[in-house]
Amino acid sequence: MKKLRIGVVGLGHRGRAMFRLAGDKFDYVEPAAACDLFAHNFYEQQWRCDKSIAEAYPDCVFYEKYDDMLEKAALDAVIVETGADVHADFCIKALEKNISVLTDIPVVASLDEADRLWKAAQKSTAMISVGANPNEQKFTVMLKEFYKNGYLGEPYCMEAEYIHWSRPGSTERVKLNENGNWRKLLCPIRYCTHSLGPLLAVLKEDLRLVCCMGTGQHGPREDYEEGIVKDDMSCAQFQTESGVVVRLLRNGRCRANIGHHNYRVFGTQGYIERIERNEKPVIRYNSDLDNPELREIGGEFMPPAYANNPDAIGHGGMDYAMMDKFLRALRDGTEAPISLREGLAMTLPGIYAEESSKRGGALMKMYYPWDKEWKTVFD
Secondary structure, eight states: OOOEEEEEEOOSHHHHHHHHHHHHHOTTEEEEEEEOSOTHHHHSOOTTOSSOHHHHOTTOEEESOHHHHHHHSOOSEEEEOSOGGGHHHHHHHHHHTTOEEEEOSSOOSSHHHHHHHHHHHHHOSSOEEEOOGGGGSHHHHHHHHHHHTTSSOSEEEEEEEEOOOOOTTTGGGOOOOTTOOHHHHSOGGGOOHHHHHHHHTTOSSOEEEEEEEEOOOOSOGGGSOTTOOOOSEEEEEEEETTOOEEEEEEESSOOOOOOSEEEEEEESSOEEEEEEETTEEEEEEEOOTTOOOOEEEEOOSOOGGGTTOTTOOSGGGHHHHHHHHHHHHHHHTOOOSSOHHHHHHHHHHHHHHHHHHHTTSOOEEOOOTTSTTOOSSOO
16 A cells, blocks of 8 residues: 655654654655754654654655645655644645645634635635644544433533633743744633534534633733733633523733632533643533433543554543544545534634634624635624
C-alpha cells in the first residue's frame, strides 16, 4: 500500500510532537517534509525526545518557505501547527493545491479568515479536518453516548470552565516557542474551542446570541506583556435559537489550581458532568429523575476505545485518537472526523464574545459562513 506523505508547518513543541506521533505510530505514514521559520527546530533535539526531526526521519526534507514545500514535496496532507493567529492562511494555501489539512484550534482569528477558509474548503477536492482533541476525550464520548441512548434527553443548559493556573510573575511572560506566543496575547474567551467543542457535539443547532464580560487586570504590572490589555478572566453566556443556554468561564491569569477542564450538562432526562476534585478528574452522571444520587467513574482523558492501545499517547491519548481518525479518513477517502463546520462553530463564538466584552457586555447576534446573513464585519 502506498504510504501517505505527510508534512508539517510550525515546528514548535506541538508541531514536532504531532509530526512525531504521525511518523512513529502509523506504519502507513511517510514523514516527508517539515517547514518552519527557524531551521534549528528541525535539526536540534526536542524536549523529551532522544532525536531531532532530522535524525528521526533522514528522508524528511526541511523547507524554510511554505510555498516551496507545498509545490515540491508531493504531500497528501499537511499538519498546520503554527500559532492560532495565522492558521487560516496556511490551511487555505494547502487546500488551493488540493492538499488535505489537519489544523489545530482555534481554527481562525477573524471573521474574514473564516470567510476565506470556508470558501477555499468548498472549492477544494481535499479534506480539512479540525484538530479539536477534547472532542476525543472520554467525557465527550460518554456525553454523546448518553445523549444517543436517550439518557440525557434534550440539553437545555450547559456549562464549561477552562481554568489554567498560572504561577505569580511567570506564566504571562513565558515564551512557548520561538515562532510566537499567541496564547499570551489572546483574549481568554477566544480560546473557547476546548470547552465548546464537546458541548456542541450534542447540540442540534448553532449558538446564536452572546453576552460576555471581562474582569479587567488585577495583578502587578510585571505580570503582563507590555502594551497588551486583556482580562484576567472572561465569562460568556451563549444561547441557541431554541433557548439552550451555554455558560463559559475562561482565564488568562489565575492563582487557583483547580484543574483545567470542567463541564456540566443539564438535560430534560438526565445530567452529566466532568469535574476535577482533589486533583482527581471524575465523571458523574444520573438519568434517574427519582433518585438524585450521581454515579461516579474516572474522568481521565483517555478515549475508551483506545484504553488498551500502548500507542495511544499525547494529552492522555486524545492526540492519538484524533490523528488515527484523520489518517484513516485520508487513507480511505471518507469524511473528515471533525469537519470545518464543527471547527468554526466552536471558534467563531469566541471572536463574537470578545467583541461583546469590548462593547461592555452588549448582546450580539452571531452568524456563520453557512448562513444567508453571514458577513465579515460585526453589526
